Amino acid sequence: MIFHVDSDKCNRDGFCVEACGRRLIEMEEVDSVPTPIAGTEELCINCGHCVAVCPTGALSLQTMRSEDCPPIKKELLINLEEAVQFLRSRRSIRNYGDRPVEREKIKKLIQVSGYAPSASNARPVHFLLIENKTEVRRLAGLVVDWMRMTIKEDPTSGNVFHFNRVVALWDKGNDPICRDAPYLMIAHATESSRLAQVDCILALAYAELMAPVLGLGATWAGYMMNATISYPPLVEALNLPKGHKCFGVMMVGYPKLKFIRMPLRNPPVVAWR
Numbered sequence: 001m002i003f004h005v006d007s008d009k010c011n012r013d014g015f016c017v018e019a020c021g022r023r024l025i026e027m028e029e030v031d032s033v034p035t036p037i038a039g040t041e042e043l044c045i046n047c048g049h050c051v052a053v054c055p056t057g058a059l060s061l062q063t064m065r066s067e068d069c070p071p072i073k074k075e076l077l078i079n080l081e082e083a084v085q086f087l088r089s090r091r092s093i094r095n096y097g098d099r100p101v102e103r104e105k106i107k108k109l110i111q112v113s114g115y116a117p118s119a120s121n122a123r124p125v126h127f128l129l130i131e132n133k134t135e136v137r138r139l140a141g142l143v144v145d146w147m148r149m150t151i152k153e154d155p156t157s158g159n160v161f162h163f164n165r166v167v168a169l170w171d172k173g174n175d176p177i178c179r180d181a182p183y184l185m186i187a188h189a190t191e192s193s194r195l196a197q198v199d200c201i202l203a204l205a206y207a208e209l210m211a212p213v214l215g216l217g218a219t220w221a222g223y224m225m226n227a228t229i230s231y232p233p234l235v236e237a238l239n240l241p242k243g244h245k246c247f248g249v250m251m252v253g254y255p256k257l258k259f260i261r262m263p264l265r266n267p268p269v270v271a272w273r
């Protein structure tokens with residue numbers, strides 16, 4: 001039995017039957033208690049929608065008790081204006097202060113990242129946290145090595161991405177790769193899991209959105225993400241578990257600058273059919 005229904009609490013509304021994305025729940029009669037459709041147990045992805053939709057808390061999955069799933073508090077819902085400002089005021093942070101990032105705060109980012117959507121609710125995302133600024137700098141240096149190599153071996157790509165300029169900035173003591181961030185969050189997963197890359201990116205996107213709430217700032221480390229695809233010394237330095245691939249890198253730290261306006265953005269290109 002993948003779930004248990006408390007027949008005293010169940011009001012037979014059938015919401016769990018409707019909410020189950022995989023259609024694994026049935027009610028034999030209109031007023032009968034919901035039961036799993038025989039032989040489908042293995043198809044359950046433990047998304048918890050059946051638990052979350054039940055207004056009486058009657059249904060618990062084997063893996064998820066109703067009483068452990070917090071109710072949505074109406075008083076915490078945000079309105080449209082608040083939501084738009086929250087999303088619109090997120091900025092990529094490229095200047096960091098010296099204050100080290102507390103591990104407790106990173107744990108909060110990771111916790112929230114776990115609420116991002118995940119294909120088939122598989123949640124394949126693993127995190128590697130680089131907490132040592134010297135190590136962040138060393139990894140950034142490897143990305144610069146990759147750029148130097150690219151300039152030599154594939155000058156066209158080097159030019160397109162202005163690697164010469166980035167390398168020159170590095171040689172002058174700047175860090176255009178990780179922006180002197182004190183912290184890196186690296187999301188990785190098994191290569192074989194087909195949508196793992198999307199899951200990793202969504203998880204980091206949730207962490208990025210949560211960062212300012214904790215006084216932190218974040219930015220995607222795109223140069224490093226690119227280098228992890230094609231530069232073995234960087235892959236070796238990350239030393240991820242066997243079969244894992246790096247699918248996302250994010251710098252994190254305390255922002256040095258405060259943004260007071262929200263810049264304009266091109267409207268998305270849209271077609272209606």
Ligand SMILES: Cc1cc2nc3c(=O)[nH]c(=O)nc-3n(C[C@H](O)[C@H](O)[C@H](O)COP(=O)(O)O)c2cc1C
Pocket residue numbers: 090091092093094177219220221222223224
């Ligand atoms: C996949 C990806 C890679 C990125 N890589 C970098 C990077 O390596 N360095 C950097 O400073 N910003 C990087 N950014 C941040 C973008 O430049 C930034 O999102 C854009 O300029 C818009 O600014 P905003 O995020 O503040 O709206 C990256 C963003 C994405 C989505």
